[in-house]
Amino acid sequence: MTRIRAIVAFALLTLLLPCTAAGQSFDPERTRFEFELRTRWGQRVVGTFPRHAGEVVNLPDGRRRVRIELDARALSVEGSTRYTELARGPRFFDAERHPVVEFVSEPYEPALARTGGPLRGRLTIRGVSHTETFNLSPAECERPGIDCDIRGRGDVRRDTYRLDSWRFALGDWVKFGLRVRLQGAPQ
Numbered sequence: 001m002t003r004i005r006a007i008v009a010f011a012l013l014t015l016l017l018p019c020t021a022a023g024q025s026f027d028p029e030r031t032r033f034e035f036e037l038r039t040r041w042g043q044r045v046v047g048t049f050p051r052h053a054g055e056v057v058n059l060p061d062g063r064r065r066v067r068i069e070l071d072a073r074a075l076s077v078e079g080s081t082r083y084t085e086l087a088r089g090p091r092f093f094d095a096e097r098h099p100v101v102e103f104v105s106e107p108y109e110p111a112l113a114r115t116g117g118p119l120r121g122r123l124t125i126r127g128v129s130h131t132e133t134f135n136l137s138p139a140e141c142e143r144p145g146i147d148c149d150i151r152g153r154g155d156v157r158r159d160t161y162r163l164d165s166w167r168f169a170l171g172d173w174v175k176f177g178l179r180v181r182l183q184g185a186p187q
Helices: 002-021 081-088
Strands: 032-038 044-048 052-058 064-071 100-105 117-125 128-136 150-157 173-180
Touching (some): 117 150
Antiparallel strands (some): 032 173, 100 117, 117 128, 128 150, 150 173
């Protein structure tokens, strides 16, 4: 009977370990992803991705990897229904054909969330993938993602991802910003 209990305990432990190693999901209520474009006349066009998913995965070697998925079908441009429709449309994010904007980081040291610095990874927009670098800001607390936001920014060239419509009106760069809190973290 003791051997059966040991086998059952081992099986339960094996089932629980992947959950612990999996890391933490983003808190959907306290996480924010935004983008910004500039018009040729200096106007800021700011949008958000209100529907998103993400997780920080603990890797076996002690490093981490982050995966972010943004729902392009739900993106919203602040203060403009027309700009929202254009941004979702086939000449920009093409949300119907490419509903997800995805970022998967290269493995990084856990201290990066505290110290700040470059976070490299694969960004996919409109089915086009390239390696990009986003810069995390130094944390404002000891437990980033739990007691304070993990903040980051990154700029990407529009034409790299075929976001090249309206060249006469829009600048060449899309600026992305993020504020991340982890799920289940104390309020």
